[in-house]
Amino acid sequence: MFNPRSVAPFPTTAWSMVRAAQNCDSPAHLAAMNRCIAAYWRPVFCFVRAKGYAFHRAEDLTQEFFLRFYERCWIARADQQRGRFRTFLLTILTRFLADKGAERAPRQEVFDSRLVAVSALMSESERSFEPPDNRTPDEIFMQQWAQAVIAHVQQCLEAWCAQQGRPDWYRMFCEVYFPSPGGPRVTQHGLADRLHLTRDQVRYGLEEVNRQFLELLRAEVAEQAGEGVDLDTEIQELHSLLGT
Numbered sequence: 001m002f003n004p005r006s007v008a009p010f011p012t013t014a015w016s017m018v019r020a021a022q023n024c025d026s027p028a029h030l031a032a033m034n035r036c037i038a039a040y041w042r043p044v045f046c047f048v049r050a051k052g053y054a055f056h057r058a059e060d061l062t063q064e065f066f067l068r069f070y071e072r073c074w075i076a077r078a079d080q081q082r083g084r085f086r087t088f089l090l091t092i093l094t095r096f097l098a099d100k101g102a103e104r105a106p107r108q109e110v111f112d113s114r115l116v117a118v119s120a121l122m123s124e125s126e127r128s129f130e131p132p133d134n135r136t137p138d139e140i141f142m143q144q145w146a147q148a149v150i151a152h153v154q155q156c157l158e159a160w161c162a163q164q165g166r167p168d169w170y171r172m173f174c175e176v177y178f179p180s181p182g183g184p185r186v187t188q189h190g191l192a193d194r195l196h197l198t199r200d201q202v203r204y205g206l207e208e209v210n211r212q213f214l215e216l217l218r219a220e221v222a223e224q225a226g227e228g229v230d231l232d233t234e235i236q237e238l239h240s241l242l243g244t
Contacts, residue, residue, distance in 0.1 A: 014039070014085050014224045024073040036075065037066045043086070043144035044093055049130075050137035051097060065096050084225065086145050090138065139241075146241035149224065153216045154178075160212055168195065172202060173209040 017039065021032035041062060048058040048065075069075065069092070078088050131140055154174075161170035172195070175186045188206070192199045221234045 015080050016223065018075060018078050018080075018085055021075050022078070024076060033070050033075070036069075039148070040086075040089060040145075041066065042148065043141045044089075046131070046144045047090070047093060047137045047141040048097065050135070050140045061097070065093060068096065081228075084229070086142070086224070090141055093141075143241050146238050149220055149238065150217075150242065153213065153220050156216050156220075157209065157213050160216075161209060166205065169205040169209045172205055173213070176206060177210075177213075 017032060017035050020028055021036055023029055044065060045058055045062040048061050049055070051058075053061060074092055078085055082088075131137075135143070157173070158167075158170045161167055161173075172191055175191065176188075179186060188199050188202045191197070192202045195202070217235065218231060221238060222231055225231065225234050
């Protein structure tokens with residue numbers, strides 16, 4: 001089962017972030033690029049690992065890719081009217097790996113002084129990541145993107161529940177819809193007994209949070225999609241990538 005807390009979140013939605021980063025002469029460009037790195041480094045890293053590179057080499061190549069992306073302002077080529085940003089990024093990444101050479105040594109000092117270092121974003125789940133045998137690198141990249149989208153939506157949902165003064169609603173929602181791997185199945189009756197609530201209170205809270213989750217998800221997927229993309233089709237693809 002997908003654990004959203006193990007995934008690096010999107011600090012902001014995709015195309016708004018891209019537009020902020022596309023003016024390479026703007027004072028805001030560097031901050032937007034750092035948000036882009038924080039948002040997309042995990043799909044990139046997992047793609048590189050799935051290409052057969054060992055952990056440390058994949059970490060170096062991920063960092064070098066984003067350095068080239070920043071220094072050459074590749075993000076300026078992205079166009080929302082021409083489709084998804086994730087597809088654009090994957091195309092650039094594939095070309096980068098195909099053209100790699102001995103000169104692509106990591107330049108850590110650039111990240112230390114300007115860009116967020118990939119090593120600072122890694123958790124134990126990334127250090128122990130092993131690509132599954134039944135998935136291609138492209139599929140792994142897209143699956144990691146989908147997981148990060150859900151993680152960002154859940155962060156927004158948690159903030160919404162806190163604003164309503166009902167952080168318990170968020171905990172209930174996660175226990176029911178995103179249970180821990182291997183954990184027992186949670187029922188509304190069980191939640192009601194444990195939280196000293198009525199079943200109607202639990203059902204109402206779950207309905208409210210689920211409604212808000214779906215609204216946030218549609219808004220996020222709409223921002224991720226390019227011009228003219230069918231939103232329902234995008235959400236179906238998201239579910240397919242997550243295996244839900």
